[in-house]
Amino acid sequence: MQIKQFHLVRPKQYLLLATILLFSSSLRAQLPKVLKDANEALRTGTETMRSIGGFIDATKRTTEQFNKNVKVVKSGTPQPSVPADQTTKPKFKKGDFTNIKWEPIAYFDGQIFPSMVISMADYRGNIDNAFMNSVKSSALGFRFISNNSYIPLKWEIESSDKSYFDKVSGDFMFQQAGQEVYFMPNIPWNMSTLAKQVSSSPINIIFRLYDEDGNKVERSVPLFMRSINDCIYRYHEQKFDFLFTAFIQEQHPEIDKILKDALKTKLISAISGYQGDDVNTILQVAAIWKVLHDRGFQYSSVTTTSTNSTNNLVSQAVRTFDNSMKTNQANCVDGTVVFASLLRAIHISAVMVLTHDHCFLGFYTSKKKDKILYLETTMLSSSDIIDKAPPAKKNQAYVDQFMQAVKYASNKEYPEYKAANDLVEIDVDYYRSFVRPLPFQ
The missing domain is CATH 3.10.620 (C8orf32 fold)
Structure with a gap:
């Protein structure tokens, strides 16, 4: 049974009530659009905060959350053929791209485990989750998110110590707006050097992004190369x-x-x-x-x-x-x-x-x-x-x-x-x- 509630209206509220009643018809007509616009603004603002404004802290995300929210792209994945008029050109300003957020990926708290790199270099097991696919070899790559779709980029990853690997590069197309993407290229590690890594030592890895006009963004990440026995x-x-x-x-x-x-x-x-x-x-x-x-x-x-x-x-x-x-x-x-x-x-x-x-x-x-x-x-x-x-x-x-x-x-x-x-x-x-x-x- 529905219980109706009655409230007394005080004299001072008569004017406000009359105004509301006067415009109630037009308000009802406009309400769906107002709510839609408000929800759209809220959604867009949330996406903007999540993407361009900053990433979710990956270190605090569980693997279940990772598998649910992140798309992992490996080297060799076919890139879409997109007409030029449908692509979004990277916007470059003050030394960075402004319409796509990115950061280098270096898993395992900035540490590289040669034993893992070597043993999983040609792993052929059935990996059914995104997180494992993102770490199963080098665990080095790029993290992307943007409010735009189809952004073409050129990328490079280079080791400051050439005995580990020299340089690897290629093209990448960020496809879907709002989708957090981990691009994990195959790193051409020198397996012989890794196998002889009997002690731990620091190493710098340089990550670069380019647009078609030659604008470049470069970030150097200090990592720690662990012993082969770790x-x-x-x-x-x-x-x-x-x-x-x-x-x-x-x-x-x-x-x-x-x-x-x-x-x-x-x-x-x-x-x-x-x-x-x-x-x-x-x-x-x-x-x-x-x-x-x-x-x-x-x-x-x-x-x-x-x-x-x-x-x-x-x-x-x-x-x-x-x-x-x-x-x-x-x-x-x-x-x-x-x-x-x-x-x-x-x-x-x-x-x-x-x-x-x-x-x-x-x-x-x-x-x-x-x-x-x-x-x-x-x-x-x-x-x-x-x-x-x-x-x-x-x-x-x-x-x-x-x-x-x-x-x-x-x-x-x-x-x-x-x-x-x-x-x-x-x-x-x-x-x-x-x-x-x-x-x-």
Whole structure:
């Protein structure tokens, strides 16, 4: 039921009320247009503030918001053929273009991770969101927005240090008014230089825009080139933990020597992968364990990178298989990388199990991938069982020592982390189809 409300009209209000009543008919007729014009002014003003007036702070935007509001354009995307009378000429005044807002893009808080650039240079995985497409290679580019459509521009990106890359350039057409666009060209990185980046150092990248009259706007951005051993695995809420698989090097020449030594242990008669039963698979891993143990592999807890992690960015120092072989040291991630490299070389499928503070190995015991065991690689240097065994029972003692690390990971670690919902399993076989291994020296 509708309840009507009645109000007394005071004498002093009579004149105002009469005026309103007098013009009510014309007001009603004009009201739709007035409201439309007001809404249009509000919308246009909001768009102008958002575009020409300034960008939304990208560092505070979630990836979900990014995917919803941003269009990512990659190199090689066909540019539209637009008649000259439909294009909007860039307006140049006082050293800048005034009818299109732009800024350089340098993801990861102004840091470049060579391990990411190399491992994702030819990434062929199915990436179904704009954010991942914008960072999957160089993470360098341009951010555009304008209230006009079809603005033609020429662009350049140049490294002040030519050993990283020289210069890349091309044409770009900003197409849709009001659409925030990230243009991410392919950067011709010198992969050999990146692979040798063992320490972190500053680098300047110059971003340039030109119009057809030769007017130029240039901005230099100081960045920080990280070490090849620094692995980024989270940026804002986007996870990159699969990049740990880039440090697995299953084609390293040292692997053949380790496998020959594994045969000499007499724990196995052949390196056969999944050609035998489950026990044969386990004994192959145990033989590799014995070789590495006897080489004196030690656990090293070093995980810090050249710069500290932040709330937005988390990274860790990781030794490649090559690094670990040269130093005989490995932290939890390194040890998992070492074993995954060796197992992939003999076609045994491996899994990297990542938690908030730890990493250990999983390996399938058959080709069907229906059974999996876990291995705590940081127990590689343990010798309590081996040291107590008489010479005649040394081999059995090595197997028992190995199985101690298997039981600890399989029966204690994995169930506890699983119950706490604190683990991610990275299938190395799956990601090797997309992420290339880092080169070894």
